[in-house]
Amino acid sequence: MQTNELKTIAMERRLDVLEVVMRSKSGHIGGAMSGLDILVSLYYVIMDVEKIKRQDPDRDRFVMSKGHCGDSLYTVLADCGFFAKELLETYAAFDTILAEHPTKKVPGVEMATGALGHGLPLAVGMAIACKNDASPANVYVFMGDGEQAEGSNWEAAMAASKYGLGNLTAVIDRNYLQISGSTEEVMPIDNLAAKYSAFGWQVKECDGHEPAEIIEAISAERLADQPLLVIARTTKGYGSAVMANKASWHHKTPSQEEYKQIKADLQEQIRGLRHD
Amino acid sequence: MTKVSVRGAVAAAIQTEAAANPNVYIVTTDSRGSAMVTGLADLFPERFIECGIAEQNAVGVASGLASTGKTVFVLSPACFLSARSYEQVKIDVAYNESDVKLIGVSAGVSYGPLGGTHTTLNDFASMRALPNLEIYAPADAVQAAAITKHIAQDGKPVWLRIGRGDVEAVYEDGESFDIERAKVVCDGSDITLIACGEMVLYAKKAAGLLAEAGIAARVLDMFRLKPVDAAAVIQASYDTEAILTIEEHSIHGGLGEMVAGILAQNHCVPLKIMGFPDEEYKVGSSQELFEHYGLTAENIAREAGALLERARL
The missing domain is CATH 3.40.50.920 (Rossmann fold)
Incomplete structure (x- = not known):
């Protein structure tokens, strides 16, 4: 798939997220927007989605550690045909299977996530099993940057290295913002590359809004017995100047005026991508 | 009256299950000695996952293993397993309905001489409020072995707590138990x-x-x-x-x-x-x-x- 095509798909999903958030008056819109190019790269290029759909034992595994951005994952799963798009209308509604944070009830979701710092340990367990079973499956876990303050991640980072998990890839959505403000003010976590390297990981960095770079970082040849971390530099609220780089958009429902502007911004970018 | 090790009975039952079923995994937290499963590391080296002193990760890893179809026994001192990793028990194990057996060893006041940091007198209260999680507390080695065999095959999330010391038998060898009934x-x-x-x-x-x-x-x-x-x-x-x-x-x-x-x-x-x-x-x-x-x-x-x-x- 061409880069512009992937970027377009990600922008269209941002439009879907916007509608989901407006309808439900709920959802973590900022982090959803920042992570979509990464989700699209994984679901439309890197992973074999058909294998996931038929629950093949050798399917790739994906864990949404930043479960609060379930809305973005749902728009991707719906577009990939895991469930009907109409189901998105039930997001966060009474008795829906689409809680804000994903659960196993959602087709395509391996494990419930949402309490931060849980995804990496889960992914380590999956990767150990796949490795022992000599499965060709890869395990991908998508983490936020704020959740790097959770100690359980570092317990899991040690274990991933100890067990030589060359089938494990973690991607961090590095947008430098969390609910209270800058990640570096709330709890400095920078030098992530050096930290994970010291824990025995191979580390790569890329522009998290450039699918070609994301795919190259994740899929290029790698060391066979080391877990891989991809630090994807992103912008929280990517896609519209209304939200971009503003911590206040971590969890916010746009006003009607903001909604119109965000929608117009996203549509304009889609038009631009199609004409390039 | 001779006393028998409940921990040893659980370990032996896990060994039997692991020998019969290649999907049985064992996860420890630098606790193989206190759980009496050191021998299992030699018998099943690939399926014996040592997570070190990191209970949160151990329970997460166990749940990840279970998501691929494994039956996972986590053996760790009950005082830590019941409290340090409680959120992982709540979400990764119970909420996800993972086939994970949390074996809290040296529970109650087994570690009484070690002081209040090592007592486990709160686990029934905290665990019983979690939907999907089943709770067992066997009386002796015979019953512990029977329960371990049962939970190895029931596919459910389980909290099983046992003490540390050897105990007098309540039941004779071969006693049968209806798991549904007191x-x-x-x-x-x-x-x-x-x-x-x-x-x-x-x-x-x-x-x-x-x-x-x-x-x-x-x-x-x-x-x-x-x-x-x-x-x-x-x-x-x-x-x-x-x-x-x-x-x-x-x-x-x-x-x-x-x-x-x-x-x-x-x-x-x-x-x-x-x-x-x-x-x-x-x-x-x-x-x-x-x-x-x-x-x-x-x-x-x-x-x-x-x-x-x-x-x-």
Whole structure:
């Protein structure tokens, strides 16, 4: 798939997220927007989605550690045909299977996530099993940057290295913002590359809004017995100047005026991508 | 009376299951010695996952393994496994309905000499509030082996707590257990003693003492605390005049309050809850602490007699 095509798909999903958030008056819109190019790269290029759909034992595994951005994952799963798009209308509604944070009830979701710092340990367990079973499956876990303050991640980072998990890839959505403000003010976590390297990981960095770079970082040849971390530099609220780089958009429902502007911004970018 | 290791019985049962089923995994937290599973690391090196002193990760890893179709036993000191990794138990294990067996070893006051950091007198209270999670507290090695075999094949999330010291047998080798039902250790029509874990032995001995005084006590071993056999409790409330519960747990939120809840909503009879009081516990061996807090056969018999007297006023 061409880069512009992937970027377009990600922008269209941002439009879907916007509608989901407006309808439900709920959802973590900022982090959803920042992570979509990464989700699209994984679901439309890197992973074999058909294998996931038929629950093949050798399917790739994906864990949404930043479960609060379930809305973005749902728009991707719906577009990939895991469930009907109409189901998105039930997001966060009474008795829906689409809680804000994903659960196993959602087709395509391996494990419930949402309490931060849980995804990496889960992914380590999956990767150990796949490795022992000599499965060709890869395990991908998508983490936020704020959740790097959770100690359980570092317990899991040690274990991933100890067990030589060359089938494990973690991607961090590095947008430098969390609910209270800058990640570096709330709890400095920078030098992530050096930290994970010291824990025995191979580390790569890329522009998290450039699918070609994301795919190259994740899929290029790698060391066979080391877990891989991809630090994807992103912008929280990517896609519209209304939200971009503003911590206040971590969890916010746009006003009607903001909604119109965000929608117009996203549509304009889609038009631009199609004409390039 | 010879004493047998409950930990050893659980370990042996896991070994049998792991030998028969290549999907059985074992996860430890630098706890293989205290869980008596060192030998399993040699027998099943690929399926023995040592997570180090990191209980949160251990429970997460176990759940990840289970998501691929494995049956995973996590063996770790109960004091840490029940509390440090509680959120992982709540979400990764219970909410995800993972086939993970959390084996809390050296529970209760097994580590009494180590002080309050190492007591586990809160696990029934915290674990029973988690949907999907089943809770077991076996009375002796025979029952522990039977329960371990059962949970290895039931596909469910489980919290199983055992003590550290060797214990006298309550049951003979080959005794069978209906997993759905409280085990009737002995029957009687005056009063019912409901116990779990190591307290079953003392309840059984207390029943012997009561018999000498002409009081016929029924002893129920509530080895599965969740789902609890409410029918056995209700039946006891009609068949006998009072109910006494005994547990190696805080009096708050454990077996006693479970029984109280069942009685209050069905059929009330005089009830007394015996366990550890809501205070900072003394330091000492299990035996010393049981004696200090009145968890002995003699005192159980005394309390049962007094309760029955009150019921008959």
